[in-house]
Amino acid sequence: MKFKVKNFDIEIEEYKVVMNVLDVNEMGLMAGDRVKVKNKESVTAVVEMTDTMLPQGVVGIYDEVWKKLRIKKGEEVEILPAAQPESIALIKKKMDGNKLSKDEFYTIVQDIVDGNLTDAELTAFVTSTYIHGMDLDEIEWMTRAMVDTGERIEFDKHPVVDKHSIGGVPGNKVSLLVVPIVAAAGLLIPKTSSRAITGAAGTADLMEVLAPVSLSASEIKDITEKVGGVIAWGGATNIAPADDEIIEVEYPLSIDPYCQVLASVMAKKCAVGAEAVVIDIPTGSGTTVRTVEDGRKMARDFIELGERMGISVECVMTYGGGPIGRTIGPALEVQEAFCVLESMKGPHSLIEKSTSLAGILLEMGGVAQGAGKAAAEEILRSGRALQKMKEIIEAQGGDSNVSSKTIQVGDKKTDWLSPTGGYATEFDNKRLIEIARAAGAPADKGAGIVIHKKKGEAVKKGETLITIYAEKSWKLENAIREAQRKEPVIVEGMVLERVPDITETRIR
């Protein structure tokens, strides 16, 4: 049937049209069904119904379809019933607890990337994988499908290594140290990272204090080949794009299915061409992985998935019960990392964790047999890591004259004093993050928290426990109110245990 068009000038990130209920019935359809919208080109869209908003014979077309078909005002389009994407039946199959095949995962992931599934349909898929889980075959197929439906980087130089931290620990600025140490040792490390979703600062938020992070896949390749390393925002690339769509529907429900974490991390590492990867698995209350047992299982699964994908993986379980270092929030964390790069001055927990992770990569990359940590410490102490970090900043388009002194933090601040004397005891990561977010992190780069007293330290009454920084007075007040809800206290963190790659896979 031919329809007049009305443009709904709104981006909804789905292919969707609106039709009068009588037209929808006439075509034997229901709301939620698909139609083919056709002029010279065609696209499949989901139908919404209206009783009153549009007369019969007029179809309301949202921006995505409008632009895709390059519709002109006054033009007519043909609307025809269309079959549901094959993925719907496959989602139903997963919902019923059945294992999906390799081809079936490709079908679903391609439909995700092409925008053929509604948020509700994608939520049904993610919910089903959350409840039923996936076995390692399925995780492998999901990973491969995510890699193959996006851009891939192939390096001319080798070896290429990478690092990933499982989430939940505030203040985890270790990538700012690991990347330059590893690059300074002559390995390639094309690190893509995320922005904070529920946290106070993701690695991409940190790096953005220093340089642009929205880089294309080819920019990531060029910069990495030139200076050895990069710290980019994964969301700006077209690397494993299905992952971004999945994360979007996970967010409102605060779910993060185990199988999707494995597939997501490994898909990104595989797509950037990594040959050896170290995975940091913080465990503790408030982190994604709660117990050491869960951490060991995840480590084993990462290692096996790595083998299947041809990537050598080592995992370290780290203490995640408290923040890494003494700062939370973009600029404050960058400042702390720069102090370490400039003079090795800084929290023991941060230096320990960073050099441990970097050391493992140096060993895996074959540039420090059995003495990776010492080599990493030496690169840090010698200033070569600082020099490399400045090269990376400059290559990404930032100012390489930056130093811990020049990094701007929020000029609104307040000291949070201890109401009593004694020893600082634990408080959970979530509280710290909530206060930092209330102060404006991660959007306000200068907002965050400096921790003065950590777990076990003696505190006098009236001594400062934490200092809250903000860029705006009203956000500082929000943060103070947030802190007043429950008194803050403090903890410490470092590597608990190292899980080596079981097999003797060598880097190609």
Added chain:
Amino acid sequence: MKFKVKNFDIEIEEYKVVMNVLDVNEMGLMAGDRVKVKNKESVTAVVEMTDTMLPQGVVGIYDEVWKKLRIKKGEEVEILPAAQPESIALIKKKMDGNKLSKDEFYTIVQDIVDGNLTDAELTAFVTSTYIHGMDLDEIEWMTRAMVDTGERIEFDKHPVVDKHSIGGVPGNKVSLLVVPIVAAAGLLIPKTSSRAITGAAGTADLMEVLAPVSLSASEIKDITEKVGGVIAWGGATNIAPADDEIIEVEYPLSIDPYCQVLASVMAKKCAVGAEAVVIDIPTGSGTTVRTVEDGRKMARDFIELGERMGISVECVMTYGGGPIGRTIGPALEVQEAFCVLESMKGPHSLIEKSTSLAGILLEMGGVAQGAGKAAAEEILRSGRALQKMKEIIEAQGGDSNVSSKTIQVGDKKTDWLSPTGGYATEFDNKRLIEIARAAGAPADKGAGIVIHKKKGEAVKKGETLITIYAEKSWKLENAIREAQRKEPVIVEGMVLERVPDITETRIR
């Protein structure tokens, strides 16, 4: 923060606003979070983000929020971060396989009715109940919450009885006979029914051939008290409104969780004040309930749920392997039912099933001790059911001078001939429904199928197997193409087994 408003003149059936990504970040929010939108009144809405469509400081407001707050052009509104509805955490709890409490079901159902959940969030809930199921406590609480969040009918006269058929069987026009028989016997039967979702004609679609079916709860009460019965469209009332929202998200995924079927049916029966209910459970391939064992389990659960709700329930398992009677599609089915009402002429399967179901209600309602079926047959044979049906039609605003002769069926038709001689053998319900829908049913009332040869009947080569009716030539052609995809063949249907109420619950 204060924002200028821009009206997005579109009904999306959700409270939603669109904001520039920088404003969303500034507020420490992400897409999918909630905000409070405030002028003199306030409403909680979900945030969508845009990079380009709106500048900073302007909020795009869809129709639902716009109307709720009675916003005027040029007005400013305040936007504040708002907490997620409590239901989200409860959905997560169900997703994790935990049992929800009575209060928790009320919270979720109230949020569903109030439009506080997105389609994706509601899909996550429905998917979780599909996978994990609910125990009978949970089903009872869900049912009660659905009843209590909508309108209820309280009758002054008693007893009030009702009937429901579980779906999947084409041609199931028995309500058109059961309702007038039962009403003619002096019982009240306020039947609300559905339109076809995936079928060729729901009971509401059938009744609409005869009279308006969009009745309010008070109209249903008045008509039932006046003439004894009504056949209304449940979707037009505010009875158990959560059910309509749930069905909307189930449709695109073609899921119909067992626990939701129980809650949905009993909520509607309870809300109309039914004291005794007969449930028809057709079993067979292509129906909702596949096996007799599954049917027995469903019967037991319906009976127990009824006890908990104070409703006396009997279930009958019926043959669902083929269509009821010889017609499929609104006008054709009504015509067939009228032939039976007028002269007891018609398919044995239809008369048997209708008088069996009606008979059980007569017994449960205390007007035909132990001889319900015979009493129902007598009411039908005597013409009292026909007279009552005409009263019901008139009371609903239809023309009571209707007869099987005056009902208009589609004037486009084609005979589908047997390509060979032999005996008619089975073919699945789904194929018949697909052909009838291709011909235009249920939207085109005159479209459908007449079945000439049923299972086991001898057929000569070239004899007519079915006749396809349509109102429009192009739809008749669609139906022929649909029939050509696979040859049609034929089956028969009647009551297989009766499952009595185990307890001796008497009607109050």
